C-alpha cells in the first residue's frame with residue numbers, strides 16, 4: 001500500500017530535508033539517462049527540414065510553454081546522449097550541473113554512481129532509469145524524478161511518495177505520436193505488411209505467401225482498453241476505416257463522443273475482448289493493470305484476434321503472449337513496449353511468430369522530442385524558480401499521488417524485476 005497516515009507524516013518530515021523547494025535556488029546536480037547515439041554518428045543527416053508547429057493538443061491544453069528561449073531547433077534528435085535533451089546551456093547558464101549517461105542499469109553503472117548526490121533525475125520511458133525503492137533510498141539529495149515523455153511506472157511511486165520526491169511527466173506530449181503508431185501496427189498486422197515487405201527485400205515475389213494471412217480492417221471490431229488521450233485518438237483515427245469501435249475504461253466517455261464515433265462501451269476488459277477482432281491497450285501500467293493480459297484473459301479472445309500494446313510491456317504476461325501466438329489464439333501481436341527496457345537479447349518477443357514489434361519508439365519521434373524536451377525545461381523552470389508545476393504534469397508531490405497522477409495511477413509499485421535490464425549489456 002502507498003501511504004498509511006503514519007507513513008505520510010514520516011514522508012512530510014523527510015520532506016523538510018529533501019523537499020523540492022527547500023533548496024530550490026541552490027546549484028543542483030541533474031542526472032539524465034538517455035539512449036545511445038545513432039551508430040552512424042551524431043548529429044544524423046535529417047530527412048526533413050522542419051516539423052509542423054503545434055500550439056494546442058486536441059483537448060485545448062497548450063503545448064509546453066517555457067519562459068526561456070529553447071536551446072534547440074524543432075526536429076533535432078534530443079533523446080540520445082549527444083542530444084542531451086537540449087538541456088546543457090539552459091542548466092549551465094543557471095549554475096547547475098548536468099550529467100548525461102546511457103549506462104543506466106546495474107550497481108556498476110555510471111547512473112548508479114552519479115545518483116548518490118543527484119538532486120534531479122530525468123529519463124525517458126524509452127530508456128528508463130528504473131528508480132526502485134533501493135535507488136531512491138541511496139539518493140539522499142533526490143528531490144524530483146522527471147519523465148521526459150508519458151508514463152512514470154519506471155519510478156517506484158510508493159517509494160517516491162514516502163521520500164517526498166516529486167514525480168512529473170509531460171502529459172499529452174506524445175499521445176498523438178503513439179496513436180499514429182497504434183494505427184500503423186493495426187494495419188501492418190491485419191494486412192500482413194511485415195512478411196510481404198520481407199519478401200521483396202529478399203528478392204522474392206510469391207504473392208500467395210504474402211496474402212495468405214492478409215485481411216481488410218474494414219468491418220472489423222476494434223476495441224481499446226482505456227479511452228484516455230491515446231485510446232480516444234486511436235478510436236478517432238480508426239473510425240474512417242469503417243470499423244466497429246469498442247472501448248472499456250474506468251470512466252465512460254461523454255454520450256456525445258460515444259454517439260459521434262458510434263462506440264460500444266463495455267464494463268469490463270473481458271466483455272470487450274470477447275467480441276473484438278483487434279484489441280489495443282492504452283492504459284497506464286500500475287498495480288491494477290500489471291499482468292492484465294495473462295493466459296486466462298487471452299483465452300477469452302476470439303481466435304485469431306490481433307493484440308497491440310504500446311502502453312507498457314508488463315501489462316502483458318510475456319510467455320502467455322508467446323504461447324498465444326504459437327497456438328494461433330492470437331493471429332498477431334505488435335507494439336513497442338517491452339519489459340525490461342532494453343530487453344535481454346534472448347527476450348522471446350524478438351523471435352515469436354507473427355509479431356510486429358519495434359523498439360520503444362512510438363513516443364520519441366523527432367516531432368514528439370521537441371515537445372517533451374520543452375516540457376522538461378518548463379518543469380525545471382518551475383522547480384528552480386519555486387513556481388507551481390502544471391497540474392497536468394504532476395504525478396506525485398508532497399508525499400502522495402498528485403495532479404494527473406492521482407487520477408491515472410493507483411497506489412503501489414510496478415518497478416519490480418527491472419534489474420533484469422542489466423542483462424542487455426551483459427550478453
Ligand code: NDP
Pocket residue numbers: 149150151152172174175178225226227228229230231248249250251252282283284285288289310311312336337360361362363364407408
Ligand atoms: P491518459 O491518462 O490520458 O489515459 C489513460 C486512461 O487509462 C484513462 O482514461 C484511465 O482511466 C484509463 N485507465 C487507468 N487504469 C485503467 C484500468 N485499470 N482499466 C481501464 N482503464 C484504465 O494517458 P495516455 O492516453 O496519454 O497514455 C496512456 C499510457 O500510454 C501511458 O500511461 C503510458 O504507459 C503509455 N504511453 C506509451 C508511449 C509510448 O511511447 N509507447 C508514450 C506515451 C504513453 P480514467 O482516467 O478514466 O480513470
